Amino acid sequence: MRERFYRQQDDTIPTGAKQMTTCDYVPGLGGIPAAQSRVSYVDGQAGQLEYRGIPITELAEHSNFLETAFLLIWGHLPTPEDLSLFQYEVIHHRRIKYRLVDMMKCFPERGHPLDAIQATVAALGLYHSRRAFNDPAYIRRAVVRLLAKIPTAVAAFEHIRKGNDPLRPRDDLNYAANFLYLLSEQEPDPQKAHIFDQCLILHAEHTMNASTFSARVTASTLTDPYAVVASAMGTLGGRLHGGANEEVMQMLTDIGSVENVKPYLDQQLAQGRRIMGFGHRIYKVKDPRAQIMQGLAEQLSENYGCDRYYGIALALEKAVEERLGDRQIHANVEFYSGLIFRQLGFPADIFTSLFAIARVAGWLAHWKEQLDTNRIYRPSQIYMGQHDQPYIPVVDR
Structure with missing residues (x-):
């Protein structure tokens, strides 16, 4: 909500405050x-x-994640030769240094996976940061390394926290299939790999959201791209941003059955609590990504057996539409992404890390764009405190 503030000396302003000019404050x-x-x-x-x-x-139906990442970062669809070279570079930069693996072995097993990956990405900068922003080759290598190594790190920490050694990436598998293999050590099901790839496309970018804004602010200081991505990951982890898909699965678990959907919703609304996975700052209709993901969830249920949480989710969405649809509150991308990730066999606490694997493409696109016409972010503030206050010695307080 936009509020107009005019600072002057009256009863609403702390004693000693100075006059300020008219300005807009937008929370x-x-x-x-x-x-x-x-x-x-x-x-x-x-x-x-x-x-x-x-x-x-169009992209979810016809493209793949690496082609979409190329589109986002370089601004155009790649030629077949461009795409082949890009895929080759990513495939051959998937491995991570053993010292990074040793570092992850020192992380607490109960630490959140996204925190582990954020620390690992920041550490990547120790090996690869040159900040040669006028060198297109440096920028390309940074893009390739971050896209290639982050999925490997996510899978590695999942094994490490269970006391096992991580697996080596397979050069014969595509981006999505290789990640599924790294987690399970099993030959990935082609349809599941394709659905996961579509999920990566749907999560890859979404304008000036909180984590992208964080990435651009960090990028504007001309620090290295590893710090840019690490700062964005820290922002993504909040429950009001990328962490919402974990909250959705916990909510569906708490509901427990289709019969309990309406009593649960009534209780949450009566207590003024948010229904996780619903509502969006931008969308006033159902999130288009949620529309596509619902179809993917249906495919998984039809081909691999109906997940009981899927039935609960459908009932909850119908009930929320009935109660809150007139307030423009509809399902967002996190509502169905958690369901799909669960059906694909991922542990709930790595859902946000999966989001990060995809969103790296968008963060890097904004990093590269920020470099083109960079000016450091330096917003102002509206000071609400006092002025000209005396210092009181500690013995007199």
């Missing part, structure tokens, strides 16, 4: 443009999302 910077960008576009009223002008529905 959370809601709706305030923070950058000019060509990376992605959202129309919240129409439920439309585009990457570089291409509808997300």
